[in-house]
Amino acid sequence: MMRLSLPVLTPLAVLGLATMLTWVERRLLGLWQDRYGPNRVGPGGVFQAVADGVKLLFKQDWVPPFADRGVFVLAPAIGMMTVLLSFAVIPFTAMGGIAGGMNVGLLFILAMMGLGVYAVVLAGWASNSKYALLGGMRAAAQMISYEVFMGVSLLGVVMAAGSFSLRDIVAAQGRVWFVIPQCLGFCVFMLAGIAETHRLPFDLPEGENELGAGFHTEYSGLKFGMFFIAEYAGIILVSALVTTLYLGGGLGPVLPAAVWFTLKTCGMVMFFILLRAALPRPRYDQLMALGWKILLPLSLLNVMATGTIMMLRATTP
Amino acid sequence: MATTLSPARRREQTQSLPDWISTRLAPPGILATQPTRDGVCTIWIAATDLRPTLAALKEDASTTLMLFDLTAIDERGRTHREGQPQAAFTVVYHLLSLTSRADELRIKVPLGAASPGLPTISDLWPNANWYEREVWDLFGIRFDNHPFLRRILTPPTWTGHPLRKDHHARATEMPPYSLTEDEEMHEQHALRFDPARWGMKRHSAHSDFMFLNLGPNHPSVHGVFRIVLQLEGERIVDAVPDIGFHHRGAEKMGERQSWHTYIPYTDRVDYLGGVMNNFPYVMAVETLAGITVPPRAQMIRVMLAELFRIASHLVFYGTMAQDVGQLSPVFYMFTDRERVFGIIEAICGFRMHPAWFRIGGVAMDLPAGWDGLVRAFINDLPKRLDEYDAMVMRNPIFRARTQGVGAYTTAEAVEWGVTGPGLRATGLAWDYRRHAPYACYDQLEFDIPTAANGDCFDRVAVHVAEIRQSLRILRQCVDNMPAGPIKAEHPLTCPPPKPRTMHDIETLIHHFLGVSWGPVIPAGEARCCIEATKGLNSYTLVSDGGTTSYRTRIRTPSFAHLQMIPLLSRGVMIADLIAILGSIDFVMADVDR
Numbered sequence: 001m002m003r004l005s006l007p008v009l010t011p012l013a014v015l016g017l018a019t020m021l022t023w024v025e026r027r028l029l030g031l032w033q034d035r036y037g038p039n040r041v042g043p044g045g046v047f048q049a050v051a052d053g054v055k056l057l058f059k060q061d062w063v064p065p066f067a068d069r070g071v072f073v074l075a076p077a078i079g080m081m082t083v084l085l086s087f088a089v090i091p092f093t094a095m096g097g098i099a100g101g102m103n104v105g106l107l108f109i110l111a112m113m114g115l116g117v118y119a120v121v122l123a124g125w126a127s128n129s130k131y132a133l134l135g136g137m138r139a140a141a142q143m144i145s146y147e148v149f150m151g152v153s154l155l156g157v158v159m160a161a162g163s164f165s166l167r168d169i170v171a172a173q174g175r176v177w178f179v180i181p182q183c184l185g186f187c188v189f190m191l192a193g194i195a196e197t198h199r200l201p202f203d204l205p206e207g208e209n210e211l212g213a214g215f216h217t218e219y220s221g222l223k224f225g226m227f228f229i230a231e232y233a234g235i236i237l238v239s240a241l242v243t244t245l246y247l248g249g250g251l252g253p254v255l256p257a258a259v260w261f262t263l264k265t266c267g268m269v270m271f272f273i274l275l276r277a278a279l280p281r282p283r284y285d286q287l288m289a290l291g292w293k294i295l296l297p298l299s300l301l302n303v304m305a306t307g308t309i310m311m312l313r314a315t316t317p
Numbered sequence: 318m319a320t321t322l323s324p325a326r327r328r329e330q331t332q333s334l335p336d337w338i339s340t341r342l343a344p345p346g347i348l349a350t351q352p353t354r355d356g357v358c359t360i361w362i363a364a365t366d367l368r369p370t371l372a373a374l375k376e377d378a379s380t381t382l383m384l385f386d387l388t389a390i391d392e393r394g395r396t397h398r399e400g401q402p403q404a405a406f407t408v409v410y411h412l413l414s415l416t417s418r419a420d421e422l423r424i425k426v427p428l429g430a431a432s433p434g435l436p437t438i439s440d441l442w443p444n445a446n447w448y449e450r451e452v453w454d455l456f457g458i459r460f461d462n463h464p465f466l467r468r469i470l471t472p473p474t475w476t477g478h479p480l481r482k483d484h485h486a487r488a489t490e491m492p493p494y495s496l497t498e499d500e501e502m503h504e505q506h507a508l509r510f511d512p513a514r515w516g517m518k519r520h521s522a523h524s525d526f527m528f529l530n531l532g533p534n535h536p537s538v539h540g541v542f543r544i545v546l547q548l549e550g551e552r553i554v555d556a557v558p559d560i561g562f563h564h565r566g567a568e569k570m571g572e573r574q575s576w577h578t579y580i581p582y583t584d585r586v587d588y589l590g591g592v593m594n595n596f597p598y599v600m601a602v603e604t605l606a607g608i609t610v611p612p613r614a615q616m617i618r619v620m621l622a623e624l625f626r627i628a629s630h631l632v633f634y635g636t637m638a639q640d641v642g643q644l645s646p647v648f649y650m651f652t653d654r655e656r657v658f659g660i661i662e663a664i665c666g667f668r669m670h671p672a673w674f675r676i677g678g679v680a681m682d683l684p685a686g687w688d689g690l691v692r693a694f695i696n697d698l699p700k701r702l703d704e705y706d707a708m709v710m711r712n713p714i715f716r717a718r719t720q721g722v723g724a725y726t727t728a729e730a731v732e733w734g735v736t737g738p739g740l741r742a743t744g745l746a747w748d749y750r751r752h753a754p755y756a757c758y759d760q761l762e763f764d765i766p767t768a769a770n771g772d773c774f775d776r777v778a779v780h781v782a783e784i785r786q787s788l789r790i791l792r793q794c795v796d797n798m799p800a801g802p803i804k805a806e807h808p809l810t811c812p813p814p815k816p817r818t819m820h821d822i823e824t825l826i827h828h829f830l831g832v833s834w835g836p837v838i839p840a841g842e843a844r845c846c847i848e849a850t851k852g853l854n855s856y857t858l859v860s861d862g863g864t865t866s867y868r869t870r871i872r873t874p875s876f877a878h879l880q881m882i883p884l885l886s887r888g889v890m891i892a893d894l895i896a897i898l899g900s901i902d903f904v905m906a907d908v909d910r
Contacts, residue, residue, distance in 0.1 A: 033648035130529050134551065134891070200642060201714060210895050212535065280714045281642025283892045284551060 011084045018232035023049040025232075025273050032277045056228075059221035064127070067218060071126035076219065076226035079119030083233045086112040090240050091167045091249060105166040106158065109241065110151055113196055116234075117143045120198075120205055120215050123227070127218040135214025138284055139205035142195055145291045150192035152299040156185040156306040157245050170249035179246040184302040186246045188295050193238035195287075197231060199272060201279040204287060239268030334374070334422050335360050341373060342366050348402045351425070354604050354843040357411075359423040361402050367410075367426055368436050374412065375441050380420045383731050384438075385413035386855070386872040387448035389456040393430065394482045395861050397840035405430035406458055410438075411844075411857075411872075415731065415747055423844075434459035437466075444734040447880050455480040455568075465515070470561040470909060473507045479569055486566075486573050510545045515557055517547055526554060529891075533562050537640050537895045540905030544882065546891070553894060556886040558879055563909035571858075571869025575835030576602050577676060577811040579866070583856075584670035586871060587907040589629040590850045591661070593622045595674035597856040600755060600845035602676050605838050605860050606809040612799040614678035615757040620691070620794040621661065621673060622847075623787040627698075628657040629850035630780045630787075633902045637777055638709045640899030641718045641892075646709050653701060660690045676836065677810025682803045688795050695788045695795075702784060710778065719774035723885045723897035726771060733884070734877035737852025738779040739901065743771035749848035763790050773900035780902065809836040834864045844870075851875055851902050871910050875903035 023038060023046060030037025038048035063069050089105035102108060117140065124136015158164060160181065161172035169178075179186050195202040206214035216227045243249060243264040250257025282290070335358055339347045348361040362370055374382055390407045392398065404427030414420035426435060437460040439446040449460040450469040457478035460466055468475060477484045485491055496504075512519055512528060519526055532543035541562035547554040567586055571579050583594040596618060603610060610618075631654045635647030658668040664687055665671035665680070673680050709715055725735075727743040740747060746765040750758040766782030768775030804810050808824075813831040817824045830837070840862035846855035852874025859868040878901050886894045 029644070033645045034652055035648055130527060134529075138551075200644065203642075210537065210892050277645050279643065280638065280712060280718060281892075282714050283718060283890060285890065286717055 007088075010087055014084060014087050014233050014236065015229060017236060018229045019049045019053055020046075021232040021235065021269065022052065022228070024269075025276075028270065028273050029277050032274070053225065056222055056225035061221050061223070064129075064218050066128045068126040068128060071122050072218075073223065075119050075123035075126060076223045076230070078122065079116060079230040080226045080233075082112045082116040082119065083230050083237055086237050087233075087240075089166055090237075090244060091170055102165060104164045106154060106164045106169070106245075109237075110147070110154070113150075114147055116196075117147070119227075119230070123219065124205075124215040127215070129218050131212045131217045132215050135205045135211050135217070138211075139198065139215055142198070142202065142204055142284075142287060142291075145288060146192045146195035146295075149188055149291065149296045149299040150196065152296070152303060153185040153188035153192065154245065155299075155303045156182045159303070159306050159310060166244050166249075170244055170251065173248040173251060177246060177248040177251075182246060182302070182306070184298055184305070186242075188299045188302070189245070190242065191290075191295060193242065194272070194275065195291075197234040197238055197272075199231070199235065200276040201281050202287060203281060204284055235269055235272050236265065239265045239272065242268050334358065334380075334420050338362075338370055338374075342370065348427070349400060351401055351842075353423075354607075354841045355601075355845065357421050357423050357844060359425060359842075361425045361427060364426050364428065364435055367424075368438065368441075370424070371410065371438050371441055374422075380414045380416050381731055382412045382414055382420070382422075383734055383736075384410070384442035384444055384448070385734065385853070386411035386857070386870070387438075387445055387452065388857070388870045388872075389452045389458055389480075390859060390868050391456060391480065391482045395859075395867055397861050401425075402427045404428060406433045406456060408435055408452065408458060409857075409870075413853075415745070415752075418753055428458065432459065433457070434461055436461050437463040439463060442734075443732055444877055444880055447876065454478065457481065468561075470564040472504065472561070474504055479566060486569055510557070512547065517555060517557075521549065521554075524549060531891075531894075533559075537898060539636070539898065539903060542879075542905050542908070544886075544894075546886075546894070548891070551890050551892075553886045553889055553891065556883045556894070558882045560876075560879065560905070560908050563905040565906075565910065567910040568869050568871055571866045571871075573865060575864050576838055576866065577835045579869070580674065581670065581672040583871075584672050585906060586873060586910055587629075587849060587851060587854065587875070587904055588669065589625075589632055589904055590854075590907075591621075591625040591628070591669055592618075592665075592671055592673045593625045593629075593847070593849050594854065595672060596622055596756075597845045597847045597849075597854055598858075599674045599676055600847070601843045601856045601858045602838060603805075604843040604845060605841050605858060606676070606807070606836070607839075608677045608805045608807045608809060610678055610756075610805055611802045612757065613801040614803045614805070616794055616798055617679050617683060617803065618674060619756050619758065619761070620791060620798075621664065621671075621679075623790045623794070624657050624661055624691075626787045626850050627784050627791075628654050628661075630784045631657070633780055634705065634709070634777065634784075637896075637899040637902075638715065640895050641715060643709065643712070643715065646705060649701070649705065653698060656694055656697075660687075660694060663687060663690055675804065675811060677807055678802070678804030683798075688798070691791060691795050695791050698788060699785065702781065706781070710774075710781065716774060718892070718896055719777065719900065720772055721770070722773045722889065722893045723900060724770055724772035725881065725885065729881075729884075730771070733881045735852070735881065736877070737848065737850075737874050737902075738776055738783060739771075739852065739878055741766060742768045742775035742779045744769050749846060749853055753846070755845070755847060761790050761793050763787075773896050776900040776902070809838065811836050837862065837864055846872075849874060851904075851907065852878065873907045873910065875901075875905075875907035876910075878903055879908055 027037040039045040041047040041051050063072055086109045089102050089108050120139035121136050124132045157169060157178050160178060161169040163169060198205045216224055219227060243261060247264045250261040252260035348363060351359040353359050388409050392404045392407055406428040408426045410424040412422045437449055439449060447469060449463055450466060452458050453460060453466050454468040454470050455478055510528060527548040529546045529548055530543060531546055532538040533541040543559040545557040567582055570582055580595055583598045584591055586594050631650040635650035638646040661671060662668050663684055665673045727745045730740045730743050744767055746767045748765045751765060763786045766779050766786060768778050804814060806814060808827040811831055813828045818828045838860045840860050842859050844855055844857040846853055854874060855872040857870035858866050861867040885897050
């Protein structure tokens with residue numbers, strides 16, 4: 001029963017959480033910005049997300065006449081699918097996760113994230129509109145380059161744990177969380193993670209002050225909702241990944257693993273939202289320069305340092 | 318160039334500008350010297366002398382002259398023109414000297430009724446470009462050799478020239494409006510951007526350019542403003558600003574409203590400036606009427622103007638941070654602005670557009686407890702400003718986005734008619750409140766904040782420093798508010814003072830006329846200028862001795878500043894353009910009027 005229900009329940013739970021996260025974010029932003037945020041629908045406005053969802057569901061399903069219809073419809077589906085599939089390998093508990101034990105779990109997630117770029121690029125291209133195209137272009141450049149050092153920054157963790165399996169990586173953090181020995185990799189991964197989910201300060205593909213709504217300018221209704229929810233699911237995913245890779249996953253005293261995992265993930269999500277409340281947005285070329293000139297060397301340095309230390313450890317008896 | 322001219326041609330410091338001009342002109346020379354109520358030297362010259370005179374003034378007048386304003390007057394319905402040459406239209410060139418008040422000069426050129434035209438001066442002062450287009454659009458006066466003489470404020474399909482006296486002013490003077498589908502298509506087609514008309518190429522040697530409509534409805538253009546961008550990737554090759562979407566005919570309305578009822582219209586010109594807009598208007602009317610405003614009213618005016626300066630600068634500060642992607646500051650700053658509005662509401666009963674100034678004073682005296690409100694605010698805001706400095710001005714990403722972006726020099730600023738914080742950010746400590754103190758600014762202490770580089774960051778820094786200076790002025794106002802009347806004892810103040818109305822027939826008649834018709838202001842011309850939130854704002858009023866203005870000219874800072882956008886945006890990225898737009902501090906109502 002357990003083995004059957006998990007694959008069904010996980011995506012539903014992720015969707016539900018992502019939807020709720022839109023409300024959480026708005027309330028938190030409200031708190032930090034000296035205002036209320038949505039507080040009318042239900043207790044504390046908690047049903048706001050539901051109301052928004054219903055609104056999006058009932059909107060006319062409209063495809064602009066100048067868009068490339070097939071690709072236009074496909075793009076948000078790709079975005080949603082890749083994020084949901086990634087959750088399959090996240091080990092929520094020591095045992096859990098749909099395919100938590102997959103021996104190339106980390107590679108699977110990187111592959112899914114790589115595919116996720118298509119959603120944004122295709123959306124920008126298929127919209128056949130200038131703002132969307134500029135957003136799509138920015139997204140392609142940003143996400144592809146940030147994927148490079150996201151992968152490289154993770155190598156340190158893989159080397160230290162000796163496995164691509166997320167469950168093994170968690171297990172390898174029994175003594176000390178990787179955030180301490182791998183702090184350089186952690187920082188690079190965090191920045192790359194923000195760029196991957198295109199959140200402020202790295203929300204250049206959307207950059208509403210510059211590009212209207214960027215790659216999803218022409219989207220409305222449920223298709224827009226899918227991009228929207230995929231973005232929030234992406235935040236949860238990256239937060240869960242950071243928890244798994246650097247913060248010891250479900251490891252922790254007293255409380256059960258699932259609770260620790262949830263707490264750590266929530267903390268990361270809050271941090272993401274706080275970043276959005278606090279920082280302005282760098283320019284596109286500054287973002288690329290930061291990536292290639294600083295983060296890539298740093299992540300390479302991290303791999304080298306990890307390798308050197310491991311070699312020294314292995315040779316000293 | 319000035320350096321190649323013989324020294325004899327250069328003006329002696331002791332010689333006044335009109336004398337110097339008259340020695341250089343062939344007969345008939347200066348046609349007339351017109352007395353004006355505002356004391357600005359006004360001379361008439363023939364159309365043929367215009368270009369040589371202005372070229373000489375530009376090159377060797379030994380003073381820095383800014384083309385402050387360029388406008389026209391339709392003289393055909395005017396009766397009081399004593400001492401002025403025959404003219405159906407007059408084109409007015411207003412030159413402002415930044416170095417000496419004595420060198421301020423107004424040059425008028427008389428034109429006939431049949432196809433009036435003049436040579437362009439946009440090669441001498443680049444900012445003449447839009448002004449000449451505006452005069453062409455609204456008066457139908459042609460400027461020969463102008464690079465792009467097309468309508469600027471009205472739609473390209475408009476017929477007639479609205480500020481001509483024979484053009485209708487109200488919808489009721491026209492047949493009912495209808496828009497058929499064909500006409501709609503025609504209108505839309507007319508708005509379509511054609512690069513060829515602007516002499517722009519569609520391709521470079523190795524790529525096609527993308528033409529992007531930024532606006533008229535775009536989150537970062539601060540209103541209805543359209544910039545057509547010629548893009549190579551995300552880099553801007555060239556930009557064409559398109560204005561006029563917010564044009565409401567404020568100047569034409571001035572010709573239909575009584576002197577008194579026009580005041581609320583002025584509030585809405587720079588809609589963030591509130592009563593600051595009343596200031597130059599009522600001062601100009603008072604200059605025409607010869608009213609001296611009592612000291613308490615002056616101080617109240619200054620206090621409200623500075624409150625509005627703070628409110629406007631706070632909006633600027635917050636939206637600027639938002640334009641570079643920082644979400645939160647705008648909320649904090651709007652909270653502070655709410656407090657300013659709280660004070661303004663307590664004093665005026667309105668928040669954004671109180672229309673509080675009156676001809677001869679202000680509408681009412683200050684309410685009990687006003688000083689406590691203002692004091693609490695000026696004690697509290699500096700702490701908050703310190704926080705914002707940490708949050709915005711010292712933020713490394715904000716700095717990276719704004720430093721070195723959109724920079725111009727003092728010389729360029731003067732060439733393009735830039736005033737206000739945009740001019741001071743280039744390093745020139747020039748403030749109209751110092752240059753020609755009005756109201757009671759000569760009795761108040763304040764510094765003129767400047768910066769060095771004239772880039773986006775410096776413009777923000779100057780704005781922030783000005784908020785602190787305004788707080789300083791406010792404190793002096795609270796500490797030194799004089800007692801006394803809040804309106805002048807003068808028959809032309811409006812509404813007229815009431816106490817003696819029922820006691821003698823003379824006052825009763827004045828009161829009755831002042832209330833029913835509105836005041837009848839003596840014929841004459843006057844211009845009053847203030848340092849508004851965004852730069853110099855001036856009202857030039859021509860009275861023909863009636864109950865309404867004959868011509869109301871509103872010179873706004875934003876109009877001049879927007880003209881610089883193509884210059885600043887060539888070669889930068891779209892994101893930089895957004896930062897530049899944010900740092901210019903404009904509102905479209907102030908541009909289009």
